[in-house]
Amino acid sequence: MEQTELGRSGIKISRLGIGAWQAGGKQWGEDVRDADCIAAVVRAHELGINFVDSAEVYGNGHSEEVLSKALAEIGRDEMVVATKVAGSHLRHDDVLKACDASLKRLGTDVIDLYQIHWPSVWEQVPLKETMKALEKLQKDGKIRAIGVSNFAVRDMEEARSALSSTDISSNQVQYSMIHREIEKEVLPYCQKEKITVLAWAPLGEGALTGKYSKDKTPKDAVREHHYFFRPQNIEAINGLVKQLGEVGKAHGKSAPQVALNWLLKKDRVVPIPGAKTPMQAEHNAGAYGWDFTSKELSRLNKAIESLKLEAL
Numbered sequence: 545m546e547q548t549e550l551g552r553s554g555i556k557i558s559r560l561g562i563g564a565w566q567a568g569g570k571q572w573g574e575d576v577r578d579a580d581c582i583a584a585v586v587r588a589h590e591l592g593i594n595f596v597d598s599a600e601v602y603g604n605g606h607s608e609e610v611l612s613k614a615l616a617e618i619g620r621d622e623m624v625v626a627t628k629v630a631g632s633h634l635r636h637d638d639v640l641k642a643c644d645a646s647l648k649r650l651g652t653d654v655i656d657l658y659q660i661h662w663p664s665v666w667e668q669v670p671l672k673e674t675m676k677a678l679e680k681l682q683k684d685g686k687i688r689a690i691g692v693s694n695f696a697v698r699d700m701e702e703a704r705s706a707l708s709s710t711d712i713s714s715n716q717v718q719y720s721m722i723h724r725e726i727e728k729e730v731l732p733y734c735q736k737e738k739i740t741v742l743a744w745a746p747l748g749e750g751a752l753t754g755k756y757s758k759d760k761t762p763k764d765a766v767r768e769h770h771y772f773f774r775p776q777n778i779e780a781i782n783g784l785v786k787q788l789g790e791v792g793k794a795h796g797k798s799a800p801q802v803a804l805n806w807l808l809k810k811d812r813v814v815p816i817p818g819a820k821t822p823m824q825a826e827h828n829a830g831a832y833g834w835d836f837t838s839k840e841l842s843r844l845n846k847a848i849e850s851l852k853l854e855a856l
Contacts, residue, residue: 551713568603
């Protein structure tokens with residue numbers, strides 16, 4: 545699989561990554577098993593995916609512990625490992641402690657990409673304080689690159705201005721055919737500044753798979769009350785999924801593979817779909833390596849533009 549540079553860090557990552565939120569435990573359903581999540585990461589690596597993303601809040605560190613077992617099987621140097629410090633741990637010393645805890649859970653001496661999971665909403669920790677801690681971690685060799693997550697342009701600019709010897713390499717944000725808010729400001733800014741966009745929930749947390757309907761919605765803690773799965777919304781989304789399937793049929797691809805491929809066409813965007821099983825990892829990898837016709841892409845964009853979802 546083709547690789548791309550992570551920001552300006554010099555680190556090369558596959559054009560498609562794998563998210564390890566599902567490995568956090570039962571938040572994603574009773575069918576989540578550690579052994580399957582480990583096997584999913586291993587299978588993704590076999591198919592050319594070398595980038596995996598976790599966070600300390602995923603299952604209170606359980607995702608990182610599960611990922612450590614996959615890394616032991618694959619070989620640590622074979623993967624670019626990303627994780628995130630929680631928005632509640634953004635004081636200088638808390639960042640340092642959180643990083644040490646993640647390093648221990650991951651079973652590694654260095655984290656390739658260490659990200660702020662979200663800005664400090666409640667404690668209002670100055671970004672300058674947090675960024676100085678991250679810069680120290682990089683100078684100490686505990687992390688290789690610095691990233692942010694769920695940051696608006698104003699937040700990214702503030703974060704970047706607080707760094708003296710490096711830059712942020714990425715912004716991990718929600719981005720899919722049915723959640724395109726970043727196209728207004730964040731995506732153009734990142735493309736201009738050569739900051740990689742890591743697209744989380746690139747399949748709309750499963751809404752773009754076609755598995756759900758108004759009579760069948762997810763019951764796990766993460767998605768049970770998500771607006772994507774309200775009756776009127778999932779019906780509208782399934783109308784889009786039908787068109788994705790029709791486009792994909794000409795290429796021997798499924799609707800979710802079409803949805804991921806659409807993101808892969810965006811400059812600086814690296815989708816990081818999750819996978820509970822090796823089969824899901826294999827299916828996600830099938831989104832890479834083929835192209836739409838210009839007519840098909842036009843059809844998809846028109847369908848996306850006409851989609852109206854009720855968010856409130």
